Amino acid sequence: MSRGAQTMGTKLRGRVHKFGDHIDTDAIIPARYLVTTDESELAKHCMEPIDPSFPSRVARGDILVAGENFGCGSSREHAPLAIKGTGISCIIAKSFARIFYRNAINIGLPILECASAAEEAEDGDLIECDLESGVILNLTKGTQHQAEPFPEFMRQIIESGGLINFVRRRLEERKSR
């Protein structure tokens, strides 16, 4: 199961693409494109209403940084899928809207909540994050930040490689009971 890749214990390094507060799911992927579930297809329209050239500027592994309430609005899982499809490896924000947060965890897209790192980062900065420890290094600025750690339960989902693998495990546990 390649889905969700290996996310814990991995260091990610990439250039920053910076966005503001309250970036909503209609900005991330407009509803008119929700006629496919294919992430590379969705990625073509990622951020189209607010930054149409975004998908073409992302290099695989880049990091999206945003302000408060990232991913507010709809429950569409197509939003984190579209971001994942562009090649973004991780999202750092001051805070996330709750359904987006769930969806990202569930599909295995790494996210980190860290106000100071999000505040400081600028477009083009080189950032390295250690998903296990939550340590974020801004290599351009030479600074270090600590993200909110994931609760144990969420780490289990992430370590399983996303919710689907977690569910499989739970069903096996039930059978063996």
Add this chain to the structure above:
Amino acid sequence: MTEKILATHSCERHVKPGQLIMAKVDFCMGNDVTAALAIKEFRKIGVERVFDPERIALVASHYVPNKDVGAAEQAKVMRQFAIEQGIKHYYEVGRGGIEHVLLPDNGLILPGMVYVGADSHTCTAGALSCFATGIGSTDLAAVMALGEIWLRVPATMKLVYYGKLNEWVMGKDIILATIGRIGVNGALYKAMEFTGPVIEQLPMSDRFTITNMVVEAGAKNGIMPFDEVTQDYLMKVAPCSQDRWEVYLPDEDAQYTEVIDFDCSQLEPLVAYPYLPSNVRTISEAVKDKISIDQVFIGSCTNGRIEDLRIAAKVIRGRKVHPNVRMIVIPATHRVWQMALAEGLLEIFAEAGAVVAAETCGPCLGGYMGVLASGERCISTSNRNFIGRMGHPQSEVFLSNPAIAAASAILGRIAHPDEL
């Protein structure tokens, strides 16, 4: 209330805000956009059957009648899955409508339930004193397999409404006033508990409008105490279902992160300007701003109920839609459409020069049936006015109650019904 419901649905005796639990799900839902993805993920789990075909609703609502080939394929995936799994509550075009109006009106959502749906406005059902929240598609796949969901127990904020409502002030204005006060992340991850004399006086339609938009304040769920109004509604939509209700009332010493009081006696109808639902002005200010409009949309899970259409028809009756305006009316469900037909409301709209479409979410999310061009402005009774929400990124959406939207259709600018 929220904590009590979640405790009884988990293996815990008490639960605390912030605690992560696996909760039993009483009912779950997906629509033609989110279910297609959920079904794809469900297949990956490798389980043959859903946990309970009677506790799942699949509703074709967003892009039906199919707007294009992609939408048609997604609707087909859901339809075939419903047949394969024997899903009892599958709603086809012409027999359903928008899930957040449809499922409560069909008596499927009851007090005390844990109800999750792959649509952010699932929170609407919290007006029935249950825990209702929106989830993603992979979440829904997991729920369909397990009958459980992982949840972080939300802290609760209490909102108390006092005073007497002025004419033309509706549930929509109460929730816009609330979001305007606390902001679009003012209730992030929290439960919003709505109480007070104003809420007690409101019919279910206005209550649903309020809980519908709690997600626009970032909340996990909105909830209202069970009372006679709830009971009367349930007796109508779900007769003889009392043995399946569980009524949880707030404890005297319930813990709230904050208690916010609202004096509603000075409240006038409100308009949320682009591009956030919190960007609220009074209708008096909006009238002074002389905002011309190109389109009016009356419908959606927020304000597409029969009560909303009655108010709009009362304003429109005997008048004509302004020559520069396209007015689109979409009853939220097939049953609402039929009621509007029987009551003569559809004729009032048609006579005025409005188009009345079949039940769908359609234009609310810029899907189809009223997509905006660049530079166009729409006043809409829906719930979101983000950049490009209803079409071109350079179009604008203003949110209001149905009376304001109807008056605006006549005058071609954002207007108060008293101006007519």
